[in-house]
Amino acid sequence: MSWYRDVMVRQTTVRLPEELADQAEAVARVRGTSVNALIVESLAAEIERVRVDADFTTRARKLLARDKELLDRLAK
16 A cells, blocks of 8 residues: 555654664564555544544644744734
């Protein structure tokens, strides 16, 4: 399964503690996938988890409202 068909891809660098990197490589090998795919899948799962977290979304809305207020003040 490819996550990259018909989508724009942004490259970034992730620094992992050595032990976590070793564990990620082991999990990816057993799954027959790349560490990159494992990271992408894990990040997508975490984003979906917080998307349905009411506390998270409440805090995100407050933060976004504050940011908008600050940007509006700067634009004056």
